[in-house]
Amino acid sequence: xxxxxxxxxxxxxxxxxxxxxxxxxxxxxxxxxxxxxxxxxxxxxxxxxxxxxxxxxxxxxxxxxxxxxxxxxxxxxxxxxxxxxxxxxxxxxxxxxxxxxxxxxxxxxxxxxxxxxxxxxxxxxxxxxxxxxxxxxxxxxxxxxxxxxxxxxxxxxxxxxxxxxxxxxxxxxxxxxxxxxxxxxxxxxxxxxxxxxxxxxxxxxxxxxxxxxxxxxxxxxxxxxxxxxxxxxxxxxxxxxxxxxxxxxxxxxxxxxxxxxxxxxxxxxxxxxxxxxxxxxxxxxxxxxxxxxxxxxxxxxxxxxxxxxxxx
Amino acid sequence: xxxxxxxxxxxxxxxxxxxxxxxxxxxxxxxxxxxxxxxxxxxxxxxxxxxxxxxxxxxxxxxxxxxxxxxxxxxxxxxxxxxxxxxxxxxxxxxxxxxxxxxxxxxxxxxxxxxxxxxxxxxxxxxxxxx
Numbered sequence: 001x002x003x004x005x006x007x008x009x010x011x012x013x014x015x016x017x018x019x020x021x022x023x024x025x026x027x028x029x030x031x032x033x034x035x036x037x038x039x040x041x042x043x044x045x046x047x048x049x050x051x052x053x054x055x056x057x058x059x060x061x062x063x064x065x066x067x068x069x070x071x072x073x074x075x076x077x078x079x080x081x082x083x084x085x086x087x088x089x090x091x092x093x094x095x096x097x098x099x100x101x102x103x104x105x106x107x108x109x110x111x112x113x114x115x116x117x118x119x120x121x122x123x124x125x126x127x128x129x130x131x132x133x134x135x136x137x138x139x140x141x142x143x144x145x146x147x148x149x150x151x152x153x154x155x156x157x158x159x160x161x162x163x164x165x166x167x168x169x170x171x172x173x174x175x176x177x178x179x180x181x182x183x184x185x186x187x188x189x190x191x192x193x194x195x196x197x198x199x200x201x202x203x204x205x206x207x208x209x210x211x212x213x214x215x216x217x218x219x220x221x222x223x224x225x226x227x228x229x230x231x232x233x234x235x236x237x238x239x240x241x242x243x244x245x246x247x248x249x250x251x252x253x254x255x256x257x258x259x260x261x262x263x264x265x266x267x268x269x270x271x272x273x274x275x276x277x278x279x280x281x282x283x284x285x286x287x288x289x290x291x292x293x294x295x296x297x298x299x300x301x302x303x304x305x306x307x308x309x310x311x312x
Numbered sequence: 313x314x315x316x317x318x319x320x321x322x323x324x325x326x327x328x329x330x331x332x333x334x335x336x337x338x339x340x341x342x343x344x345x346x347x348x349x350x351x352x353x354x355x356x357x358x359x360x361x362x363x364x365x366x367x368x369x370x371x372x373x374x375x376x377x378x379x380x381x382x383x384x385x386x387x388x389x390x391x392x393x394x395x396x397x398x399x400x401x402x403x404x405x406x407x408x409x410x411x412x413x414x415x416x417x418x419x420x421x422x423x424x425x426x427x428x429x430x431x432x433x434x435x436x437x438x439x440x441x442x443x
Contacts, residue, residue, distance in 0.1 A: 014394070017367035025315045088316070089341035095362065096351035102361045109365055111348050115316075 005033040009040055011135050013108065020110055023127040026273070034127055040134040042255070044076070045242055047139065048158030050120065050183075053146030055164040056190040058097035059225035061141050065098070065107055067231055068139050074106040076132030076140040080122055083113035090114075094143060108132065119153035120144035123269065126157065126262040155183035156261045159254060160241045162234075164188045165204065167196030181207055184218055186237050192222035192230065216244055274310070281309065317441055319370040322350040322359045324387075327377035332405060332426075336372065339430035340437070356386035364394060369441045375405040381414065388419040398442045404428070 007015035022030035047064075049057050058079065065075045079094035090113030101107045110128065117123045121144060132140050144154050155161045163184035189200050204220050219237050223230035245251040275281055285306060291297040321337050323330050330352060337347045348366050350359065363371050375383060380403060391399065403415065404424040412423050421440065424433055 013364055017365050021318075021367045027315075083346075084341060087342045087344045089344045090346045091337055091341045092346060092348045093351075095348060099351060099354065099358060102358045102365070103355075109362075111346075111366060113316075113346050 001036050002033050005036040005134075008033070008037060008131060008135050016108060016131060016135050017110070019131055020124070020128050023131070024112065024115070024122075024124045026269075030127070034130065037130055037134040041130045042133065044129075044133040044137050044140045045238075046129055046133075046142065046157065046159045047238060048142050048144065048154035048161040049164065050144040050152075050154050050161065050180075051146070051164030051188075051190075052166070052169065055146070055166045056225050057143050057146070057164055058094045060164065060188070060190055060223060061143055062098045062101065063223075063225050063228060063231045064141060064235065065101055065104075065139075067235055069104060069106050072106075073138040074136060075108075076135070076137035077101075077107065077109040077143070078125065078128055078132070078140070079109065079111045079143045080120070080125070080145050081111065081113060082145045083115050085116070088115070108135070108137065114145060121153050121157075123265065126258075126265065129157065152179050152183045153261075157258045159245060159251070160185045160238055162186050162188055162238075164190050165200055166191045167194050167200045169200065185241050186234070187218060187220040188234065189220065189222045190225060193224040193227050197222055216248075271310070275306075281306070284309070317345045317370065317437065318348065318366060318368040319345050319372060319437065320348050320350065320359070320363050320366060320368040321372045321374065322354050322362070323352045323374055324354050324356065324359060324383045325375065325377055325379050326353065327375060327379075328352055329376050330374065332376075333372075333374040336374070336404065336430060336433060339434060343434040343438075345437070356383060356390055360387060360390040360394060360396070363391075363399060364396065368399065370400045370402065370437055372402045372404065375403065375407065378406070380405070380407050381411060384415055384420050385418055391419075400437070400440055400442060402433070402436070404433075 004015055004019055008019055019030060019033055023034065049061055051057050061077060065077060068075050081090055081092045081094060083090040092111035092113060094111055095109060098109060101109060112122045114122045125142065129140055129142070142154060142158060161183050163180050165187065167189065187204050189197050201220050201222065208218055221230055221234045221237055223234055245254065275285070288297060288302040288305065292299055292302055319340050321333050323333055337349050340347045348368065350362060359371065373383065384403065388401065401420050402422045402424065403420055407423050407425060415423060422436055
């Protein structure tokens with residue numbers, strides 16, 4: 001086994017951090033260690049945390065992590081913020097709400113930019129989850145970017161998806177449109193110390209009545225990260241959901257779904273890398289684009305030709 | 313492979329003024345870098361642990377409190393202990409000219425005082441990030 005992979009399994013912080021950078025940078029030297037790590041994964045419970053901007057995702061993750069530490073569980077946190085579509089740079093500020101966790105030996109936090117990926121995640125998130133899992137983290141919390149309407153990819157990779165709402169968000173039709181109803185395993189009404197929390201709970205309840213899809217009723221938990229209220233209720237509900245997954249065989253189905261998404265994503269990425277790296281192919285594509293622009297060829301025929309070339 | 317420069321911008325100690333640090337964060341972001349901002353009141357240990365987990369290429373400290381000698385000494389000591397020899401360390405804020413040579417001696421690579429054009433900082437980082 002490679003030095004890097006074995007150090008990651010031992011939980012060496014520097015090696016974990018370095019391997020994450022390699023997968024983030026699409027560095028080919030990450031592929032072998034990632035292959036080796038796969039059989040050491042599968043023990044962590046992956047919790048996705050999503051919600052609109054300013055709903056308190058980071059603060060709530062901070063409270064969850066602290067409570068899990070009290071239970072002697074180790075925690076990995078992946079905090080995703082948007083990369084600028086103009087410069088490619090990013091300002092990653094989720095750690096501001098989690099300062100004193102950085103000296104907690106059982107917690108590893110990594111901030112990531114979306115780097116052009118839509119859907120509220122970043123392309124490397126699958127590998128980063130696997131790295132933290134193989135490094136022995138019991139709980140992995142994934143914080144998506146503040147979502148608007150269709151950034152619901154987190155549900156494909158998390159074991160438990162938490163959707164955070166806050167009082168006064170606006171009318172309930174917005175929520176149906178967002179697709180949030182379908183992905184939530186647990187609803188959280190955060191900032192519940194503010195007026196309007198009961199009304200938000202009631203609105204979610206009535207919406208769930210319309211579109212409830214499974215035997216399990218989706219719980220709604222009121223929390224206040226600021227006043228540290230409702231955190232232990234939430235942890236209990238996460239545990240309940242985990243047990244529900246295990247007893248209803250949903251667990252295997254979800255894991256399969258996660259690997260299905262990951263594999264397709266990986267094939268897509270490798271294919272694009274292959275096209276960009278093969279200069280001959282790239283030249284041919286440039287040539288085809290010229291022909292398409294001059295109306296000598298159509299994009300569909302050009303795509304057929306390239307696919308034939310790759311498959312040969 | 314698409315390597316991005318990652319920078320940690322930190323405000324150590326009891327100094328609540330971070331307008332300058334935020335301006336620098338923005339400039340580095342607009343130059344295509346990934347900037348992790350810690351927020352206020354960080355300890356040396358928090359800063360070094362964060363830098364390690366985030367695998368940054370650069371640590372930038374902003375101090376207006378006068379405690380720069382103490383903090384840079386502590387941070388440089390912790391970095392040596394954790395074998396972080398490939399990380400660039402830069403400082404900014406209110407740091408007297410006569411302290412700069414002493415800071416460089418303990419391992420600070422560059423100090424950017426008030427009035428430094430942000431482009432100078434961007435250029436310095438691009439040219440000096442250790443491979």
